[in-house]
Amino acid sequence: MSEKRQHLPTVRLRRLAAELRRLRAASGLTREDVSSKKGINEATLYRIEKARTRPQKRTLIALLDLYEATEEQRSDLLAVQSGSTDQGWLRPYHSELPEEYTAYIGFEAEARTVRNYESLFIPGLAQTESYAHAVIKGVWAAATSKEVEQRVQARMERQALLTKDQPLQLWAIVDEAAIRRTVGGPTVMREQVRHLLQLTESPHITFQVIPFDKGAHAGMPGSFVHMDFPDPADPELVYLDTPAGDLFLESEAEIRRYKSMFEHLQAGALAPNDSADLLAMVVATRD
Incomplete structure (x- = not known):
């Protein structure tokens, strides 16, 4: 595994970074202040606070001393630091996937709840293998066959989160376009919509559709x-997959904005039972 891969952010590393940012702000110190008082390079402190690198133990202790952390805070953060590089979710072939995507897989593997809105695609956790293959190949036109298969394999492995003993809670909302567009041909799409219909019967999965006649929406x-995440101390996260690159948002303002957006989508979408009825109708029209 490359050095770059070793420093992928993890949930624990993000918790450490968020708490250090909070403690510094509570102390009324800028990064420049910390650098002058403790001799820690400002760029290094920036990387620590952005969860881009794990602080050495002596650096963490120096920061906790400066911020006058309580014994409880000190004990908790030192414990987090000692285990913040755990990446047991990585598979050997993940080193060939984009760094941001492997980070996303790791966060998803540790999440308690995923709320996913998709405007054009079936959510990855709900895709069949045939649909995943067709959509990845279609969107990523320059990909080699090997790259497509790696993406498909990763997507199928992620779905094990929905069937483990304590399954991931998934709330997915899609625009009607996602279930109407014929990806991979009629047979692939019919199989995909049937699979969605089966997933709606799972108590830990909620699925809603925003119908075309809703018009403009959030x-x-x-x-x-x-x-x-299961531990309230772990900060929430928003992920955006954009043409310009993948983005992870974690400021309180950004989290509030996307939570509010999802609530508006919940209110504007068909109820889960009505969404299942729409899926059944789509299946019937494709038979």
Whole structure:
């Protein structure tokens, strides 16, 4: 595994970074202040606070001393630091996937709830293998066969989160366009919509559709994923997959904005039972 891969952000590393940012702000110190008082390079401190690198133990202790952390905070953050590089979710072939995508897989694997809005695609956690293959090949036109297969394999492995003993809670909302567009041909799409219909029977999966006749709605600017985690101390996360690159948003203002957006989408979409009826109708028209 490359050095770059070793420093992929993890949930624990993000928690450490968020708490160090909070403690510095509570102390009324700028990064420049910290650098002058403790001799820590400003660029290094920036990377620590953005979860881009794990602080050495002596650096963390120096920061906790400066911020006058309580014994409880000190004990908790030192414990987080000692285990913040755990990436047991990585598979050997993940080193060939984009760095941001492997980070996303890791966050998703540790999440409690995923709220996913998609305007044009079936959510990755709900895709059949045939649909995933068709959509990845169609969107990523320059990809080699090997690259397509790696993406498909990763997507199928992610779906194990929905069937584990304590399954991931998934709330997915899609625009009607996602279930109407014929991706991979009629047979592939019929199989895909049937699969969605089966998933709606799972108590930990909620699926809603925003019908065409709803008109303009809050999700039209684009798709997004909002995650929260079992431990309330772990900061929530929003993920955006854009043509310009993948983005992870974690400021309180950004989280509030996307949570509000998802709530508007929930209110504007068909109820889960009505969404299932629409899926059944789509299946019937494709038979």
